[in-house]
Amino acid sequence: MTDLSPPGPTPGPTAGPAPGRSLWVDARARLLANRAATVSAVLLMVMTLLCALGPLLLPNDFNTIHQNYTKVPPSLSAYPKPEMIGPALEKAAGRARIEVLDWAQDGAVITATLTSAKPIDDRAARYFDRSDLFHDSRIETLDDGRARLTARVKQSWFFFGTDQNGRDLLARTLIAGRVSLAIGLMAGLVAVAIGVVYGAVSGFVGGRTDEVMMRVVDILYSLPFIFFVIMLVVFFGRNFLLTFLAVGAVMWLDMARIVRGQTLALKRLEFVQAAEALGVSRAGILRRHILPNLLGPVIIYMTLLVPTVIIMESFLSYLGLGVQEPMSSWGVLISQGAKTMPHANWLLYFPALFLISTLFALNFLGDGLRDALDPKDR
The missing domain is CATH 3.30.1360 (Gyrase A; domain 2)
Structure with missing residues (x-):
């Protein structure tokens, strides 16, 4: 018997699986969706550009002394009054x-x-x-x-006023921002680079290697930080780069312990054991499975490390072992401004405003990066 029913629709090609997205693509999308982190990232970029290019555009050099303008208050109009x-x-x-x-x-x-x-x-x-x-x-x-x-x-502009020596506070604040941001960033990168590698290897290898590496960390913890810096100054002289190395060479110890603890917890999870069963090398497991899962704690710790480094640099400068005149930093300006608080409060307010806004932006950006880089939220 002939089937006279109309033919059905011709089946189309079978749709393939949807393309997957990497951790970095997901992290970028989640970070852009976090408004506080996005605004903080923009603020940090603006602050960096101001500190890097601002002194080149200002009419006054950061080290020029104006004898007739000592401790003049901030003004949007030109001096002299x-x-x-x-x-x-x-x-x-x-x-x-x-x-x-x-x-x-x-x-x-x-x-x-x-x-x-x-x-x-x-x-x-x-x-x-x-x-x-x-x-x-x-x-x-x-x-x-x-x-x-x-x-x-002769007209002069002092938008942030001048200090006790007649130097433009705006120019000195931006120059100090260069020093503080550079020290915080470089010391943070040194601490992260050494601490992450050291702690990940120690926690993942385990056994006697872990014991020896952690005992080395304990020995370095016992050395006083000031003694270590003084030794570097005696052997290599007072140098601006020395502050980076001295601070970064000490701050990595905390990072190594944090990364080691996280690595010990990660290497017992199923995906790491599956990678070992498939024959993936230890270096491959560290690079593709352990380190990406450590990014959240590492980013958070680095955002907390930057203000710690800035405060530590201020302490070293107070002792004469850090930044020296005519250079300055936010911590040094705040320390000097606190001494003139009753009669020249702008010397404290403006450097403190720059420092506080930078620290808030770092904290918000760190929280956003932690949420964006957490593989459990994918």
């Missing part, structure tokens, strides 16, 4: 042994009448040009023995 011009004129004239009878200002031009017991030489204008307030000064002798001074007001 009107009340500063008169005392600056009299101070400059006093150094030249000249008396100022009167003066007037027309825009950016200052005109003053000068008198002296002796004839006034036109070279006395140099005393006014040496001031931070005037430039292009000229002196003309009048018929009655007096002289007329003509000078232009």
Whole structure:
């Protein structure tokens, strides 16, 4: 019997399995979905760019001393203020042994009448040009023995004010940010690189190797940190790079213990035992199974390590073993600003604001990276 029913739909090609996504792709998607971590990452990038490029764009060098602008408060308008011009004129004239009878200002031009017991030489204008307030000064002798001074007001901007030596606090804060961020980052990377490898090998190999490696860590723990830094200074001299090595060479001990404990817990899990049963080498297991699962604790510890390193660097600088003048760091600026708190509080507020915002951003970014890199949340 012939089947006259219409033919059914032709089956299409069988759909293959959906392509899988790697840990890094999932981590990137989860990190971008975390608003606090994303904002913190942007803030850290902006802070890094400000510290790296900001001093090149500012009108004042971080080490230039403005004798007429010591401990001036922050201002969005240019200095000098009107009340500063008169005392600056009299101070400059006093150094030249000249008396100022009167003066007037027309825009950016200052005109003053000068008198002296002796004839006034036109070279006395140099005393006014040496001031931070005037430039292009000229002196003309009048018929009655007096002289007329003509000078232009030199405008200066101090958005964060100046310190006790008359140096621009904004420029010094950005330069100090370079030092603090560089020390925190470099010392953190040194501690992570040494501690992760050392702790992972110790925990994964186990046995007598683990015992020996941990006893070495215990011996290094017994050495005082300050003694270790002093030894480095004696043998290699005081060097900016020495701070990186000294701090990083000590901070890796905690990282090694944390990684070892995590490795001991991971190597007993089923996926590691399955990899061993399939004949994967120990180096391959460490690289592809152990280390990716350690990224969460490592990232969190590194975000906590950076503020610790910054505080430690401040302590070393206080002892004369760290950053030396004319360089500075946020910790050093905060220490100096705390001494002038009653009458120049901006010297403490601005460096502390930069440091606190950076530390908050590091903590939020560390939490976001921990959640994004946790393989259990995939």
